[in-house]
Amino acid sequence: MSVALLTDLTVFVLAVLVGFEVISKVPATLHTPLMSGANSIHGIILIGVMIIAGEARTVPEYALVAVAAAFATANVVGGYLVTDRMLEMFRR
Amino acid sequence: MSVALLTDLTVFVLAVLVGFEVISKVPATLHTPLMSGANSIHGIILIGVMIIAGEARTVPEYALVAVAAAFATANVVGGYLVTDRMLEMFRR
Amino acid sequence: MTATETVIRLGYLLAAVAFVLGLHLMNSPATARRGNLVSAGGMALAVVLTVWHLATDRPGATGPLVLAAGVLVGGVAGALLARRVAMTAMPQLVSLFNAVGGGAAALVAVAEYARLAGGPVGVRTTLTTVLDVVIGATTFTGSLVAAGKLQGWVTGSPVLFPGRRAVGLTLVAVVLAGAVWLFVAPSVAVLVVVIVAAAAFGVVMVLPIGGADMPVVISLLNAFTGTAVAMAGFVLDSTALIIAGALVGASGTILTKLMADAMNRSVVSVLVGGFGTGDGPAAAVAATAVRRTTVDDAAIQLAYARKVIVVPGYGLAAAQAQHELSALADLLGGRGVDVRYAIHPVAGRMPGHMNVLLAEANVPYPMLREMDEINPEFPLADVALVVGANDVTNPAARRPGNPVSGMPILDVDKARSVIVIKRSMGHGYAGIDNELYAGERTSMLFADAKSALADLSAAVKTLVG
Amino acid sequence: MTATETVIRLGYLLAAVAFVLGLHLMNSPATARRGNLVSAGGMALAVVLTVWHLATDRPGATGPLVLAAGVLVGGVAGALLARRVAMTAMPQLVSLFNAVGGGAAALVAVAEYARLAGGPVGVRTTLTTVLDVVIGATTFTGSLVAAGKLQGWVTGSPVLFPGRRAVGLTLVAVVLAGAVWLFVAPSVAVLVVVIVAAAAFGVVMVLPIGGADMPVVISLLNAFTGTAVAMAGFVLDSTALIIAGALVGASGTILTKLMADAMNRSVVSVLVGGFGTGDGPAAAVAATAVRRTTVDDAAIQLAYARKVIVVPGYGLAAAQAQHELSALADLLGGRGVDVRYAIHPVAGRMPGHMNVLLAEANVPYPMLREMDEINPEFPLADVALVVGANDVTNPAARRPGNPVSGMPILDVDKARSVIVIKRSMGHGYAGIDNELYAGERTSMLFADAKSALADLSAAVKTLVG
Numbered sequence A, B: 001m002s003v004a005l006l007t008d009l010t011v012f013v014l015a016v017l018v019g020f021e022v023i024s025k026v027p028a029t030l031h032t033p034l035m036s037g038a039n040s041i042h043g044i045i046l047i048g049v050m051i052i053a054g055e056a057r058t059v060p061e062y063a064l065v066a067v068a069a070a071f072a073t074a075n076v077v078g079g080y081l082v083t084d085r086m087l088e089m090f091r092r
Numbered sequence C, D: 001m002t003a004t005e006t007v008i009r010l011g012y013l014l015a016a017v018a019f020v021l022g023l024h025l026m027n028s029p030a031t032a033r034r035g036n037l038v039s040a041g042g043m044a045l046a047v048v049l050t051v052w053h054l055a056t057d058r059p060g061a062t063g064p065l066v067l068a069a070g071v072l073v074g075g076v077a078g079a080l081l082a083r084r085v086a087m088t089a090m091p092q093l094v095s096l097f098n099a100v101g102g103g104a105a106a107l108v109a110v111a112e113y114a115r116l117a118g119g120p121v122g123v124r125t126t127l128t129t130v131l132d133v134v135i136g137a138t139t140f141t142g143s144l145v146a147a148g149k150l151q152g153w154v155t156g157s158p159v160l161f162p163g164r165r166a167v168g169l170t171l172v173a174v175v176l177a178g179a180v181w182l183f184v185a186p187s188v189a190v191l192v193v194v195i196v197a198a199a200a201f202g203v204v205m206v207l208p209i210g211g212a213d214m215p216v217v218i219s220l221l222n223a224f225t226g227t228a229v230a231m232a233g234f235v236l237d238s239t240a241l242i243i244a245g246a247l248v249g250a251s252g253t254i255l256t257k258l259m260a261d262a263m264n265r266s267v268v269s270v271l272v273g274g275f276g277t278g279d280g281p282a283a284a285v286a287a288t289a290v291r292r293t294t295v296d297d298a299a300i301q302l303a304y305a306r307k308v309i310v311v312p313g314y315g316l317a318a319a320q321a322q323h324e325l326s327a328l329a330d331l332l333g334g335r336g337v338d339v340r341y342a343i344h345p346v347a348g349r350m351p352g353h354m355n356v357l358l359a360e361a362n363v364p365y366p367m368l369r370e371m372d373e374i375n376p377e378f379p380l381a382d383v384a385l386v387v388g389a390n391d392v393t394n395p396a397a398r399r400p401g402n403p404v405s406g407m408p409i410l411d412v413d414k415a416r417s418v419i420v421i422k423r424s425m426g427h428g429y430a431g432i433d434n435e436l437y438a439g440e441r442t443s444m445l446f447a448d449a450k451s452a453l454a455d456l457s458a459a460v461k462t463l464v465g
């Protein structure tokens, strides 16, 4: 195993541990917004799309980039907005 | 900044986040054992002592290794044993 | 590393911290909205840093242009959907966003793989690409089906077609065989076969699950997408993707468990499917010795009460009767009746369903009461008005040995009198009889919630002016 | 990386997971002991892996021999202390183990630095070395002083000598100047100066803090050691040390906050010092209109009660009267009185103090009741027997605006009658009057807890046979 892979694995395991611990006893009313909030975070794949876009040189690649970019951006933008809209109702 | 240092820093930050999240609302009666349990974990410095021991070549270095080894081992062994003794009383 | 690179990488780390902090803050109602903002800030930072990084790389012009076009389309679509969709359609929207996230993760791996597949591809890249593509494609179709079920485009009932187990197993076999092939000889065509099989599996996986279990399924698929994104991080060697993906994968898993627990289900039993049809008018037990009441009697009882506690449930949402309920409550409040809404955490079909619904009908927040807060007040209530709620009021939950055992319930049976509005003696989500209906102080008003509530308002106005 | 190295590194990662899992399990009483075992398993794994690693490195023989000797001495000493020390001396023992841990972290950095200091030392190594030795040395002496205070070798009262602020600032200045020097020119001598100054600072930091605040201080110093160990990890480039150290640094910080919260203090106010003298017989307010009782009267009241709730507090620990209390309770139990112990979470001077104390006197576990459990039972108790407890029974806590405001208390004032055993009208830890003592149903038995309890047992035997 290369050092780089081992490092990535270490980072992965630690992030998993953080993920397990960060959710505590949440009131059920917050489950939907929390799910939606976590959903927005995996929109980070947009960064992956950007990396791919920098490397693309052929038409099929461009097509993949375009679709993936639209998908990922919808995930990010829609995700955060819809979460915010839900949480707006939790004002007291 | 070197890649290695950045990696170490990433690991450090993630471990800090895990540490912050892993302690939840603990009943006060568990505070002392939990403190003691965390205390044992930093006895991992024993591994640092072992690394140093492998590199030591001079008498002052040997002296440092001896003292540090005694300290670290006392931390590890005593820490886990005393924690276990406290927790024994939490049987129901 | 150059100084620029160092700054960019440190910025990614900061973004990761923002994601964790955001999720942490979202654990409690008071800070949840701020948490979402913090998380969004982290995302904005990550995106800006990547733009900067790409700019220093000086790539060709076409890639970025195509990217920008895609971003524009996706961003506008996402924003419009998020702003326009009705509150009650939130879960299907989350599912849709989850679907495209999973799709994007799969596509990224495909693009990278296609670029590398000319030469030899390492074990590490092959493994993570396959995992990414399989999980991503499964999530994509699975989430679409889930969204379709909630939206009513796909039937909400469990679809239990014959041979579905065989089909599922075949698809798994195809995926596994394809994966083995890829380790031996890189091939984009085989990867596409794997994707198609995984996508088909996503459909087969979600179809047999009842619509009412969809929130749990969506949460699980959400964790899946996180994992797929982490795998994409391995493929592209991007620490930011690894951290954020793993974070969502793990926290999504815990959240899935919490959600299932809250509605007294296990994740396994949800996935096995065939449960939670309940949304149709379930086969009704014969209306035995229950006491019926009429709209006029109920109206008088309500109008002359001092304290009324309203218990809304799934039936209110199904009938879209939140506005009629709010109007009736206002009318009673105007007559000096002390009206409160009792909100059970899993009333309805998604967590927080009732909060969302009543907020939409502009019910003032101070009139809402959480279960723990309101339960001691039931003995003081003259009337508990149950509107389309069933399981969350069933006293059987206090006894072991039935599907609702152990679920905390609203103590409706402690009220001085109870009026239940529902269409029949039909069962709720859990599919069992409700002992409340046979209670001495309970009277049933069999009707659709929307019309019954409108009739009640009218009757209050005419009868007691 | 070689295969061996890969296995070893993966093993370290597994050990780190074990530490996290261990801490997680230690959050709840039912799994706490298992959690400690899991954590110990991780530690054993890490040590074995390192032995293996060193063996493959084939170092000289002397280093490992010296190491083995040190390990033997430290291991035996640690084991003996851990097994032999009285339960009530646990906090000072934890503090002692923390001290040597911090010391070891500092020594490791010194050894590595001395090895490197011949040539140029990089910024990264210098920075982390300085942080490690400064935090390590401060923790070493600070923890020793804290242990000494609890053990009674150093006075428990805040030591507020004149000019201590100036001394502290001077020491900080020396440390900073030394650090700057080290960045410019590596020098072991300067590093030693920095260590000495930091060690002196540890003493000056802890001396002004009262003995009763020591649990919070020890917890904070525990977090310090974790941070020092993480720095040692940077110096030695050991991921295992970085993860474990950062984990303890962060979790220890949170725990410190929780502990301070539980006893209604802020961490800052603890560190400012001058509070929590309370362990001596505090200046007593004149015994105003309180009702006194005699041993004989109290004995009769207890003997003829049906239900007695015993409320132990710091005074019981100070008087070492747990065995006398247990004997009296047995005597009453034998007469058919229903006796329970009400355990307040922060009664005494360390968290869990009362559990520990009563376990030592072999009080059966089923007789102990947590605060939340027992509070509803006070109205049913004929006698609440308060032994050396003060703040945890003070009804003033229910009002805002005083030092105990907001602290949950035992509802002793709801009992049918209350007997308080203490030596005077002296204050408790918080330093305020207790309104319970002026209550109509309260009678005071002014005496040392040990003798009073022995006298009560004797009186019960002679008076009611």
Ligand SMILES: NC(=O)c1ccc[n+]([C@@H]2O[C@H](COP(=O)([O-])OP(=O)(O)OC[C@H]3O[C@@H](n4cnc5c(N)ncnc54)[C@H](OP(=O)(O)O)[C@@H]3O)[C@@H](O)[C@H]2O)c1
Binding pocket: C212, C213, C215, C262, C263, C264, C278, C280, C281, C282, C312, C313, C314, C315, C316, C318, C319, C345, C346, C347, C348, C349, C350, C351, C352, C353, C387, C388, C389, C390, C391, C392, C393, C421, C422, C423, C424, C425, C426, C427, C428, C429, C430, C447, C448, C449, C450
């Ligand atoms: N909140 C969540 O996150 C979530 C998610 C999934 C599952 N669940 C589960 O769903 C249940 C929620 O309990 P609940 O009391 O809210 O609902 P419920 O137990 O499902 O009962 C709803 C009732 O509403 C009546 N109804 C349906 N349509 C109606 C209409 N148009 N007008 C009037 N009444 C109508 C039905 O009776 P009729 O047919 O006789 O009219 C039915 O008995 C729990 O078992 C919970 O575990 C909750």
Ligand SMILES: NC(=O)c1ccc[n+]([C@@H]2O[C@H](COP(=O)([O-])OP(=O)(O)OC[C@H]3O[C@@H](n4cnc5c(N)ncnc54)[C@H](OP(=O)(O)O)[C@@H]3O)[C@@H](O)[C@H]2O)c1
Binding pocket: D212, D213, D215, D262, D263, D264, D278, D280, D281, D282, D312, D313, D314, D315, D316, D318, D319, D345, D346, D347, D348, D349, D350, D351, D352, D353, D387, D388, D389, D390, D391, D392, D393, D421, D422, D423, D424, D425, D426, D427, D428, D429, D430, D447, D448, D449, D450
């Ligand atoms: N548990 C923890 O972790 C912890 C840590 C630090 C601080 N604290 C704080 O300590 C307090 C604990 O409350 P508490 O009610 O247990 O104790 P307390 O409020 O400190 O009161 C103890 C009482 O015991 C009496 N006493 C002392 N020696 C005695 C003896 N030999 N015989 C009989 N009585 C004796 C004293 O009164 P006389 O002088 O009149 O005898 C004193 O009023 C809380 O304020 C808590 O926040 C707790």
